[in-house]
Ligand code: ADP
């Protein structure tokens with residue numbers, strides 16, 4: 173217990189919120205990871221969690237809403253991809269009825285980032301989850317279990333998406349998606365609000381990830397999201 177607290181401090185992992193779970197120091201079966209994920213991480217030579225992964229992964233594995241910030245290049249993609257994939261693998265193993273249901277949406281501000289995130293999801297899903305790059309060439313989204321997309325495509329197809337089984341809405345680069353553009357009805361902020369509002373299933377959890385810690389996003393999350401766990405790695409720059 174005390175040791176974990178010290179490791180948290182040494183890695184400059186700051187947390188807010190109630191019942192923040194212990195950090196994890198390994199990607200192992202003991203930490204709850206599916207075998208296929210452990211193997212994929214080994215293949216990629218990824219040996220231990222980065223600081224943002226140490227704290228965000230156990231929060232998401234406990235199905236908490238999260239707000240996470242850590243510098244660019246610190247491993248935020250796997251910090252949300254691994255717990256989302258792990259949960260969906262377990263869900264699909266448990267019940268046949270989870271098959272071809274939309275279980276997670278990952279929002280990215282650009283198609284470029286959506287492409288990168290999509291390939292990570294493909295890799296760690298090990299062919300066992302239907303991942304769809306919605307803002308790429310993928311036109312077929314009816315069978316998708318995980319959709320990776322820019323917000324505009326989701327908003328455009330919102331009525332056609334069945335969100336009643338959605339387990340995760342992940343908003344990557346959330347500081348950018350929160351930007352308000354004066355006079356632009358279609359700005360990210362409005363698109364995000366429309367998507368968030370549509371994701372009202374009881375089983376849906378939300379995870380925000382960004383490089384900078386924004387007080388505006390923090391305030392919005394505290395006011396709108398129950399039982400949120402917040403993590404910040406490094407300097408709180410505001
Ligand atoms: P961010 O989204 O925080 O900017 P990325 O998720 O793009 O960062 O990760 C940056 C790089 O670090 C990627 O090449 C990724 O494969 C690598 N990486 C992620 N997690 C780890 C880890 N635990 N150990 C080593 N490398 C990692």
Ligand code: MG
Nearest residue numbers: 248249344345
């Ligand atoms: Mg990133």
